[in-house]
Amino acid sequence: MPSLQQYHTFSLASNCASIVEFDSVDSFLQAYNPEVNTYILGGGSNSVFLDDFEGVVLVNKIKGISHYDTESHHHISVGAGEDWHEFVSLCMQNGWFGLENLALIPGSVGASPIQNIGAYGVEVHSFIDSIEAILLETKEPFLIKGADCQFGYRDSIFKHALYGKALITKVNFTLPKAYDVVASYGELSAIDCPNAKDIFNKVIEVRKAKLPDPKQLGNAGSFFKNPVIALAHFEELKCHYLDIPSYPVSENQVKVPAAWLIDQMGFKGKALNGVRCHPTQPLVLTNIGNAQGNDLIALAKEIMNSVESEFKITLEPEVRLVGREGLIQL
Numbered sequence: 001m002p003s004l005q006q007y008h009t010f011s012l013a014s015n016c017a018s019i020v021e022f023d024s025v026d027s028f029l030q031a032y033n034p035e036v037n038t039y040i041l042g043g044g045s046n047s048v049f050l051d052d053f054e055g056v057v058l059v060n061k062i063k064g065i066s067h068y069d070t071e072s073h074h075h076i077s078v079g080a081g082e083d084w085h086e087f088v089s090l091c092m093q094n095g096w097f098g099l100e101n102l103a104l105i106p107g108s109v110g111a112s113p114i115q116n117i118g119a120y121g122v123e124v125h126s127f128i129d130s131i132e133a134i135l136l137e138t139k140e141p142f143l144i145k146g147a148d149c150q151f152g153y154r155d156s157i158f159k160h161a162l163y164g165k166a167l168i169t170k171v172n173f174t175l176p177k178a179y180d181v182v183a184s185y186g187e188l189s190a191i192d193c194p195n196a197k198d199i200f201n202k203v204i205e206v207r208k209a210k211l212p213d214p215k216q217l218g219n220a221g222s223f224f225k226n227p228v229i230a231l232a233h234f235e236e237l238k239c240h241y242l243d244i245p246s247y248p249v250s251e252n253q254v255k256v257p258a259a260w261l262i263d264q265m266g267f268k269g270k271a272l273n274g275v276r277c278h279p280t281q282p283l284v285l286t287n288i289g290n291a292q293g294n295d296l297i298a299l300a301k302e303i304m305n306s307v308e309s310e311f312k313i314t315l316e317p318e319v320r321l322v323g324r325e326g327l328i329q330l
């Protein structure tokens with residue numbers, strides 16, 4: 001059985017029946033068998049194979065980038081197997097701005113709309129005009145407009161009605177020529193009159209300082225989503241925790257940083273067998289050596305139970321956890 005260890009950034013030692021890399025729609029269709037349990041993979045930075053996967057893993061390597069511009073916009077079509085950060089870097093080199101806040105996010109362009117990647121106050125959906133895909137059932141190509149993708153916080157139609165039903169082959173981005181950089185978030189707000197390249201460089205610098213590099217230390221980025229809770233619930237918590245941070249979401253809801261909740265429960269730096277809650281960013285769980293899927297589940301559940309009992313807040317994993325037969329929920 002081939003090893004998946006190098007195919008997912010958490011790097012647990014797991015295997016599968018076979019791994020096939022494809023670089024075109026034709027080669028995907030040749031490899032895809034609807035009768036066989038299949039997992040489509042990009043860079044494996046949002047997927048953790050907890051166990052041996054009893055199926056075929058198809059790895060997207062569809063490349064190609066084309067660009068044209070109009071008076072007001074840059075239009076860029078990108079093969080789903082292109083590397084996300086390399087694409088953002090190319091945009092910077094060419095003066096196509098907008099995606100700079102999303103620098104250094106690992107993974108493929110094709111996965112970026114699936115959880116609507118976001119960082120430093122920007123989400124990718126703002127720049128997605130449309131997505132080209134193949135409907136697995138009929139093998140027919142289709143195009144879906146960004147406006148129809150039901151994008152939300154780490155969410156899209158590809159996690160719901162189109163979950164497991166489509167292969168994304170191309171993402172079509174529209175970047176406005178005239179726009180203001182988003183510099184209000186965290187360390188970015190300290191830069192004096194930043195331009196897009198300043199933001200790009202700062203994001204890279206901060207991310208390198210804060211987040212473990214998956215090439216050095218296995219991890220899948222933020223393990224949990226930041227929970228969104230009712231304002232009334234938040235006000236109640238604030239009576240006990242005066243410094244609890246929050247970001248407004250709507251009139252009646254706020255987002256609470258999961259890292260703060262986890263930190264309050266004393267998990268920062270805590271290790272369980274081969275898995276550790278990262279010392280500088282407790283939202284990231286890391287593989288500190290020969291971790292097993294069960295170790296990761298055990299630590300994740302301990303964190304979830306602890307946060308739930310103290311704050312009455314249910315943490316939800318942001319990563320896709322893959323078991324023997326496919327995705328599993330904690």
Ligand SMILES: Cc1cc2nc3c(=O)[nH]c(=O)nc-3n(C[C@H](O)[C@H](O)[C@H](O)COP(=O)(O)OP(=O)(O)OC[C@H]3O[C@@H](n4cnc5c(N)ncnc54)[C@H](O)[C@@H]3O)c2cc1C
Binds near residue numbers: 009039211221
């Ligand atoms: C260190 C680190 C930092 C991170 N920081 C951030 C961050 O700041 N913001 C953020 O939003 N995310 C972040 N992530 C998460 C991750 O980088 C993103 O979710 C990224 O978009 C995943 O891309 P991927 O190609 O690696 O996805 P994969 O893990 O390969 O796939 C993710 C999901 O998409 C599906 N999929 C992949 N490609 C296709 C396709 N072409 N067609 C159909 N389905 C497909 C897979 O089946 C799977 O369910 C981080 C991860 C790491 C390791």
